[in-house]
Amino acid sequence: MEHTEESLNFIEQMIEDDIAAGKHGGRVLTRFPPEPNGYLHIGHAKSIVLNFGVAQKYGGKTNLRFDDTNPVTEDTEYVESIQNDIRWLGFDWEDRLFYASDYFDQIFGFALRLIDKGLAYVDDSSAEEIAALKGTPTHEGTDSPFRNRSIEENRQLFLEMRDGKHPEGSKVLRAKVDMASPNMLLRDPVIYRIKFAHHHRTADKWCIYPMYDFAHGQSDSIETITHSLCTLEFENHRPLYDWFIEQLGIFPSKQTEFARLNLNYTIMSKRKLLQLVNDNHVNGWDDPRMPTISGMRRRGYPPAAIRNFVKKVGVARRENVIDVGLLEFSVRQELNKTAPRVMAVLDPLKVVITNYPQDRVEWMHAENNPEDPEAGHRELPFSSELYIEQDDFMENPPKKYFRMFPGGMVRLKNAYIIQCDEVIKNEDGSIEQLNCTYIETSKSGEDTSGINVKGTIHWVSRAHALKVEARMYDRLFSHENPDHDKDQHFTAFLNPESLVVKPEIYVEPSLADALPGQSYQFMRKGYFCVDTDSTANKLVFNLTVNLRDNWGKS
């Protein structure tokens, strides 16, 4: 057996180099550091798969750490959903659940250490004044008038800030780096601000909170993270990340940036997703049209499909926009192997088999999944009155149409070949029903008719069909980049047909006991899953993704 070597992405390459060099004794410890201020989306899935995946591959571990340094935007609702989503994706942080807020005491100590080294000062300037003195990317900044306070005064004032003696916005603690740096982040970044806000974990213990740059890297160090993987927009933060490690003399975690995942026909910004929820453009964070993990779960995307998708996308440092078609491919690939086949008629057309006894019911033997011999078989009721799909019949078919037409023959999947004898119309010209005859000797599995038909269509027995609701989902946006227009808000590009509800479709009776979350292939139509809105009286199915359809393309 030939075995092809899989090529490494640049992060795996780096880790292998580090291990080979004996760095940290070959130890690998990564972390996934979400801020609990929103739901996880497919972009986070990339980070999760990367962080957990690479650690697994090299015998390491991964911490889950909530980056909860801004009490104003964070909430335990998000803490719960995030953990739920990571588990569902198939990853386990075991006993390593941490919060940046666990380290507030230590981080406060780091700040004092900086002050004592003359590397941090309390600034009484307003936010506007600080911004004004910061300069611009092309013009260097100016020192704050408070930059040269004594160590003693800085210490005293910082302690007073902690003790709530100063109002919000009146003072901040700044690192003393370099106001002339071409890197704006090094121009004396604010590292602590006053916020009289209730924190979801530390409650009212603190009224000062560290900023990202003085919490994230420090938390990495405290946990002795070896490889701190983050997205490209933090690249300019790396010199500061390293500066703090150097000045504080703490564990040297190493930050490495990779390009975030972008998908066309959707948006990934948490702020904008929150707006879709708040403005009721969608029905919550787990709306099946949302690019959130919870939305995809409800839509019926299997976790393995998401993992495979992320692996196919790869990891690199260049900006990218992934075609949502690749995600759909991954979903079909997984569901094709696992989803039982059933028959469902979405847009019914009544068929009467005139030569089939009206009171007769035959139970047809049907394969559950041709891709999976283990999946077994089921029995399907067949009778003289059926429903077929409206677009499986055409009165005046084009050349290569091989479904039903007047005088034509078609195979009913798992049943008989029938011939269309008569089209019965309503007064308005619409088709009321088809009268057909069946070929008695053509029963599936015991066909001796010798007739070969090109088309096979799905059907359900009218008397036995279950009436269920179907929610037909399409992409949320009709433009591949909803953010492309400077003058028009992204909501202007919402797809008005992203959800079409079919209140009543017909499905075969074997679906009666289907449970929320279960996926099926509605043969020749698409993959559907049972929605959590289903009740004892009425099942609700979500369209996960259509089947590929080559008909009519050429």
Next chain:
RNA sequence: UGACCCCUGGUGUAAUGGUAGCACUACAGAUUUUGGUUCUGUUUGUCAGGGUUCGAAUCCUUGGGGGUCAACCA
């Protein structure tokens, strides 16, 4: 008019100075009791110029294009 990063088919990603490959998409065909799946094949690519080298997608250089950075957000 600053610093840092990036540029390989339509999309994404390999090739670590030595045959530009893989996946998705598209197209064509075979198989098929799902116009699904599967199988086979085809089209399409190294941003541009200069240099180093026996040899450059890869190294150097100039230019072009794109991204990030001026929250008391992360």
